[in-house]
Amino acid sequence: MKLIVFACLLAVALARPQTDERFRSSQTVTSENINEGNGVFRYGFETDAGIAVNAEGTPGIEGQSNIAGSYRFDLGNGQIMEVTYVADENGYRPQTRLTSA
Secondary structure, three states, X not given: OHHHHHHHXXXXXXXXXXXXXXXXXXXXXXXXXXXXXXXOEEEEEEEOOOOEEEEEEEEOOOOOEEEEEEEXXXXXXXXXXXXXXXXXXXXXXXXXXXXXX
């Protein structure tokens, strides 16, 4: 399940037009990855271009990992898109929010 969510996040990042040089040359400024191997995990990273990803997982009642997380990125028009989500036995439930940069 966490691999699917990570693949979706990666697809979103790769599908976004990369016309802004700051995204091509951005560097990771923070990174965290903890995996206890029992369905409990936490990961996150942030770049100097303002991209941030965070997620936490716990064991679910049906053997899956329940994941709660968020990601955000600059849209390049003065706005920042932030997505928070929960993915569990009830499916993927995102909420989006636009803020000013």
